[in-house]
Amino acid sequence: MSYKLIGYQAPFNFRLTKIRIAAALAGVKVENVHTDAITDTDSFKRNVSPSGATPALQTENGYLFESAAILRFFGRLSKEGIYGNTDFEASQIDAWVDYASTTVDVAVLPFLRASFGQLTITKEHQEEATYSFDTIDKWLEIRTFLVGERLTIADVAVFVGIDSYLRSAETASEVSKFKNLNRWYLTVLHNAKVQEGMIASGHDGLIPAKKEAPKAEAPKKEEKKKEEKPKKEEKHDDEEPEETFEEKKKPNPLDSLPPSKFVLDAFKREYSNNDTRKVAAPYFFENFDNEGFSAWWCNYKYNEENKMQFMTANLVRGWFQRMDHCRKYAFGIALIVGEDKKHDITALWVFRGKGLPEIVTDVDDTELFTWTEIPDVKAEAAKITDYLAWDGETFKDKPVLEGRTFK
Numbered sequence: 321m322s323y324k325l326i327g328y329q330a331p332f333n334f335r336l337t338k339i340r341i342a343a344a345l346a347g348v349k350v351e352n353v354h355t356d357a358i359t360d361t362d363s364f365k366r367n368v369s370p371s372g373a374t375p376a377l378q379t380e381n382g383y384l385f386e387s388a389a390i391l392r393f394f395g396r397l398s399k400e401g402i403y404g405n406t407d408f409e410a411s412q413i414d415a416w417v418d419y420a421s422t423t424v425d426v427a428v429l430p431f432l433r434a435s436f437g438q439l440t441i442t443k444e445h446q447e448e449a450t451y452s453f454d455t456i457d458k459w460l461e462i463r464t465f466l467v468g469e470r471l472t473i474a475d476v477a478v479f480v481g482i483d484s485y486l487r488s489a490e491t492a493s494e495v496s497k498f499k500n501l502n503r504w505y506l507t508v509l510h511n512a513k514v515q516e517g518m519i520a521s522g523h524d525g526l527i528p529a530k531k532e533a534p535k536a537e538a539p540k541k542e543e544k545k546k547e548e549k550p551k552k553e554e555k556h557d558d559e560e561p562e563e564t565f566e567e568k569k570k571p572n573p574l575d576s577l578p579p580s581k582f583v584l585d586a587f588k589r590e591y592s593n594n595d596t597r598k599v600a601a602p603y604f605f606e607n608f609d610n611e612g613f614s615a616w617w618c619n620y621k622y623n624e625e626n627k628m629q630f631m632t633a634n635l636v637r638g639w640f641q642r643m644d645h646c647r648k649y650a651f652g653i654a655l656i657v658g659e660d661k662k663h664d665i666t667a668l669w670v671f672r673g674k675g676l677p678e679i680v681t682d683v684d685d686t687e688l689f690t691w692t693e694i695p696d697v698k699a700e701a702a703k704i705t706d707y708l709a710w711d712g713e714t715f716k717d718k719p720v721l722e723g724r725t726f727k
């Protein structure tokens with residue numbers, strides 16, 4: 321039997337990811353159906369999901385809605401004990417699945433919405449999230465998994481919420497201090513079936529990129545006067561580095577390049593603190609070192625698939641997050657240009673060294689873009705300046721809707 325999973329597939333849709341992981345654990349095949357157009361119809365609300373919300377699942381016996389119910393459905397189908405081995409264990413699992421829906425997801429959702437610019441995180445949001453992490457951390461002090469001795473759908477339900485927080489919250493590094501939660505998260509993440517489900521849901525399945533402390537990103541041009549000094553990340557003396565979410569660093573050939581007269585950090589400071597057209601752009605053209613650096617035009621290959629602007633912005637945000645380890649060697653501007661439901665992603669990047677560095681080609685997103693090296697930056701000064709300034713002749717036909725700076 322193949323099931324049809326109805327919902328919008330996107331890496332940040334943790335409800336869909338939850339179901340995909342359960343399906344992988346249960347060994348059932350699930351086909352994804354995108355349903356932007358049909359969920360708001362009377363027929364969908366009468367027969368599939370009363371509020372029109374997704375995910376929903378089409379089965380041979382009819383439809384199911386509520387992601388937790390679908391999770392349980394696959395749990396029951398599994399012969400692998402992912403819904404416990406006794407009735408009592410199954411009830412313990414129910415308790416955690418409910419806790420995930422009523423407490424963890426509720427605490428984490430504001431952070432996902434904030435990452436789309438839909439709300440601003442308050443002290444109360446942060447306290448609620450921290451509280452829920454603390455409760456799980458204490459439970460895991462003497463346990464490997466939430467229930468029993470093996471991975472169950474209880475772990476899946478809680479995992480996707482924590483994962484969503486780690487990828488969307490500016491304060492994600494906060495989770496590292498909950499050592500048991502941290503250890504459990506990595507155990508679940510590294511499970512082969514969990515990986516299979518995550519990848520099937522469009523998620524990269526990687527350890528989340530380490531977040532920088534909160535700072536003003538993508539400031540409006542007029543606000544681009546002063547760069548806020550990045551706040552130091554909270555350090556905890558008892559932290560063991562190998563237990564954090566940070567990816568291990570490998571030696572980088574860019575570190576052994578001969579010194580360059582173009583100091584990327586100095587340019588970033590000029591760009592953050594001064595008028596772009598009058599100061600930062602001229603600084604760039606005067607100092608750019610064509611031997612020690614390369615500059616690139618970069619365009620998204622699948623612009624025709626862009627739909628809602630906030631989703632495209634989220635795609636760019638995710639891309640920049642996954643580029644985080646390149647910060648010392650890269651500067652970039654990504655712009656969403658065009659109109660609301662018909663827009664493109666276009667970017668300008670500057671990298672240390674010649675050719676696309678390995679640390680950049682290692683990022684999965686890199687192959688979603690076409691890359692064209694700019695042989696002589698001065699020859700393309702007008703266009704480069706427009707990108708730096710997020711306006712100008714270049715965007716006459718497709719105005720800049722929003723942008724993000726990688727610096």
Ligand SMILES: N[C@@H](CCC(=O)N[C@@H](CS)C(=O)NCC(=O)O)C(=O)O
Pocket residue numbers: 333335371372373374375385386387388
């Ligand atoms: N409790 C529900 C929540 C479903 C939900 O809010 N889904 C979102 C997308 S992930 C949605 O469909 N929102 C639009 C709507 O509610 O019409 C579940 O876990 O399935």
